[in-house]
Amino acid sequence: MDNIIIRLARPEDAAALVNIYSYYILNTAVTYEYEVPSTEEFAARISRVLEKYPYLIAQRGDEVLGYAYAGTFIARAAADWNAEVSVYIKHTARGLGLGRRLYETLENILREQGIVNLAAAIAAPDGLEDEYLTRDSLKFHRRMGYEFAGEFKKNGYKFGRWYNLVWMEKHIGEHDVYMLRPKTLDEVRDIIAEKYGIV
Secondary structure (H helix, E strand, O other), X not given: OXXXXXXXXXXXXXXXXXXXXXXXHHHOOOOOOOXXXXXXXXXXXHHHHHOOOOEEEEEEOOEEEEEEEEEOOOOOHHHOOEEEEEEEEOOOXXXXXXXXXXXXXXXXXXXXXXXXXXXXXXXXXXXXXXOOOOOHHHHHHHHOOOEEEEEEEEEEEEOOEEEEXXXXXXXXXXXXXXXXXOOOHHHHHHXXXXXXXXX
């Protein structure tokens, strides 16, 4: 793990991230997407996230091993202190603790921005696990301190089967009576570079 760095993603990382994500699209129900996005589309997604939130990469040498990012959770002013989070690890690099390291770094940056609530939408089997979906992501989020918030039954249809969608939440800041407006990623870049070495 010592030779793995965490850094901010750039649009030019899109091909490497699509390579990771495509496995989950084509072989699992972890994501509800059917079609692998183009590199151009994925680069645009990265750019949109970075307008406000962190998009992180775990990298060893030239190899990208995983990524995590935050996004808008409810696009209304009163929900600005919330963010939805996601993480994907290269399927051949699971079990190295990369998910934890990415999420912990993501949470540190979001805290600096003034975000206090995190939400994660997690696909879950409707009954028994199968070859497309386990409960591993639910277990991971519980280990990371997330708590069950709700579940939509038979919410996603993929591979001829119905899957549920579980929402989990985690509080990472104080819920004060007076809250400062959260900062954008650009507003905290110097801070996260100095405190966490993230550039």
